[in-house]
Each structure stands twice: as structure tokens, then as C-alpha cells.
Amino acid sequence: MSGDLVVLVNPTARGGRARRVVGPVVQRLREGGHDVRVIVGASAEDALARARTAVAQGSDALVALGGDGLVHLAVQAVAGTGVPLGIIPAGTGNDIASALGIPRDPLAAAAVVAAAAGGDGTAVRSVDAAQVGGPGGEDRRWFAGVVACGFDSRVNERANGIAWPPGMAKYLVALVQELRTFSPIPFRITLGSGDGAEETEVIEREAMLVAVANTRSYGAGMRVCPDARPDDGLFDVLVLGAVPKGEFLRTFPKVYRGGHVGHPAVTIRRAAHVTLEAVGPGADVVAYADGERVGPVPVTCAVVPGALRVLVPA
Missing domain, CATH: 3.40.50.10330 (Probable inorganic polyphosphate/atp-NAD kinase; domain 1)
Incomplete structure (x- = not known):
């Protein structure tokens, strides 16, 4: 160069x-x-x-x-x-x-x-990127980290409407406000290999949040999928099922060290192609990718292996 x-x-x-x-x-x-x-x-x-x-x-x-x-x-x-x-x-x-x-x-x-x-x-490393958008391919964009849906994306929505306090403080305010009214969201999650084969699994359950992870963390250090790797051609897909709010408050902080993955309400799957839908009551949920607003579900995420070349330490 x-x-x-x-x-x-x-x-x-x-x-x-x-x-x-x-x-x-x-x-x-x-x-x-x-x-x-x-x-x-x-x-x-x-x-x-x-x-x-x-x-x-x-x-x-x-x-x-x-x-x-x-x-x-x-x-x-x-x-x-x-x-x-x-x-x-x-x-x-x-x-x-x-x-x-x-x-x-x-x-x-x-x-x-x-x-x-x-x-x-x-010192140029090839890693995966992914695309997210409507299930029919509309409004697709790239992302490199995590797509989030559920409690965390609801907090993001609230925080985006708060002018003060600035910075991370507004997310804490939004978190407290969202906790007052949040209820588990009925999700349908379709997982596939992405190679044209039939879908491998469909998960239908009420959940607090769903994360589709190309990398391990989001939100300034929350290790939502601690084993996710950006060069394996697969997402790690985490589903935190419905739990009482008290249990959620005890479990959620463990995400900063990855300790939440052993909780019985947590499911992690691996897939190259993921469609997220929310059905029935409480289905008004918005997806965020790398902390940026994508839009309402349904959305589909697809890994593109080696789509990024990144300058890294030798």
C-alpha cells in the first residue's frame, strides 16, 4: 500500500x-x-x-x-x-x-x-461482516458486531428521545423507565445454515431479549455472546427467555463478565442466517445493529464471510 x-x-x-x-x-x-x-x-x-x-x-x-x-x-x-x-x-x-x-x-x-x-x-485480518434488513432483502445494511432486539433495544429507543442527562446517564434513566412497563416479547426466531439448505431450527418463545452476535460484546462491554468469533462464518444467537423482573435484574449485570450464559433461561445457538419476528401482544420491537437503529422487526441477518479487511496488531 x-x-x-x-x-x-x-x-x-x-x-x-x-x-x-x-x-x-x-x-x-x-x-x-x-x-x-x-x-x-x-x-x-x-x-x-x-x-x-x-x-x-x-x-x-x-x-x-x-x-x-x-x-x-x-x-x-x-x-x-x-x-x-x-x-x-x-x-x-x-x-x-x-x-x-x-x-x-x-x-x-x-x-x-x-x-x-x-x-x-x-497485519490485515479478514473477518466476517453481516447484513441486516427486511426478510425480502429491503433496506439492507452491513453490521460488524451485534444485532439486539428486546429489552435492550427498547431502552435504546427511550434513550434516543431523552435530551438530558447526556452520555451514558441517559441510558440509565431509560433503563429505569423501561423496567416499569416492560413485559416479555413473543418471538419467532428462524435459524438456518445460510447455504440454501432447509432451516435448521425455529424457536418460538417469550423472551426478554434476543442478540445476534458476530462479535462477543456490545453496549460498552456487555459480553452477551462471550464465545462469538468474527471469523468463523457464523452468528452466536442468544435468547434470554421470560423471567420475573427481579430475576432479570439479578441476571442482567452478569453479562459484563459473560456469567449469564449458565442461567437456565438463556439459550445460545449458532447459525449463518437468522430471521427475527415478534408476534402477538407486545410485538412492537425495534432492532438495533452496532447500537444503531435498524427498524421494526421482522428482520433477517446473514453472515458474509471475509467481507471485511481490518488493520490489526501484527
Whole structure:
């Protein structure tokens, strides 16, 4: 690679942390012998359009400086193109970077990107990405981490409507509010091999949440599927069945260390193709991918093996 790096920045990530480290990060990349351009879009749509233009023009790598939301946006531009993705964590949640072994410190991550982008390709890792959208193929988008439906996505919906307090505090407010009214959701989950064969399993049950995981964690460290791997061509699909709210409050915090997987209400399956539906009362549920709103179910998720090339530590 000749060294032309395009850095995509979310200036509001983690209360402006990304903005504060742009200068040092760009300097570190340039010290590695790279030409560097910075993209800051006027909106998410503008940023994505600029990123896609840069990829189409033959940049050596697109580098996302921000959290999982910005990585999600960058994946839309690079997945399936062969152009590598660099990740420099600077957000509230950096779960995708963590799953790929990328350092948490932005300057250390920039050093990884600089070395990997200037090397012989040995530090470019091929990993899976996935697509999510309507069962008929409509409104499909890429994701790299986790699709979530249920209690957690309901909390996200509430939090998106809260102007204050900012940051993670609003998610705590939304969580408390949602707990007051939440009831288990009747899901139908269809699992398949994705190779054109017949479906392998259909799960119909009331559940607190369902997660379709390409990587192990989401939500700033919740290890919802601790054994999920981003390079095996399969999702780990977790279903947390209906439990009383008190039991849910005791079980849910264990997700930060993966201790929830032994709970009798937890089921984990592996599949390459997953359709999520909610039926009957309480069926108004929205899916989120990498923390970004997808839309109401039903949705279908499909793994695309090796669709991403990521700059990682050698």
C-alpha cells in the first residue's frame, strides 16, 4: 500500500474526545509515512457519502476515529470492497475494536494502523461482516458486531428521545423507565445454515431479549455472546427467555463478565442466517445493529464471510 489514509471522524464521540485526539492521531499516522486526509461530515449521511467517495477513489484504508457507531458507518463504505478498515477507539462503546484486539488508547491504535497500513499485508485480518434488513432483502445494511432486539433495544429507543442527562446517564434513566412497563416479547426466531439448505431450527418463545452476535460484546462491554468469533462464518444467537423482573435484574449485570450464559433461561445457538419476528401482544420491537437503529422487526441477518479487511496488531 502506498500510504494514502482517509480518517473518518465523529467529533462528538464520548463528549468530544475524538475531536481532542484528531491532531495527535493524524501526526502519529504521518510519522508512519502516510499521507492523511480527514473527513468530518455535516451529518451521518454526508460522512458516509464522503467515505464511499474516498473508497471508490482508491484510498489505501479508511480509518474510523470514534466509537462503534462510527465503525458501523465506516463498514457501510468498505465491506465487500477489499479496502481495509482501520479502527481508532474514541467512543463510549468500543466493542468492535476490543473484539479485534485493537488497543483502547487512540495513539496506540494509531500506531497499529500506521504499521499495518505500511506493511506487507500480514497485519490485515479478514473477518466476517453481516447484513441486516427486511426478510425480502429491503433496506439492507452491513453490521460488524451485534444485532439486539428486546429489552435492550427498547431502552435504546427511550434513550434516543431523552435530551438530558447526556452520555451514558441517559441510558440509565431509560433503563429505569423501561423496567416499569416492560413485559416479555413473543418471538419467532428462524435459524438456518445460510447455504440454501432447509432451516435448521425455529424457536418460538417469550423472551426478554434476543442478540445476534458476530462479535462477543456490545453496549460498552456487555459480553452477551462471550464465545462469538468474527471469523468463523457464523452468528452466536442468544435468547434470554421470560423471567420475573427481579430475576432479570439479578441476571442482567452478569453479562459484563459473560456469567449469564449458565442461567437456565438463556439459550445460545449458532447459525449463518437468522430471521427475527415478534408476534402477538407486545410485538412492537425495534432492532438495533452496532447500537444503531435498524427498524421494526421482522428482520433477517446473514453472515458474509471475509467481507471485511481490518488493520490489526501484527
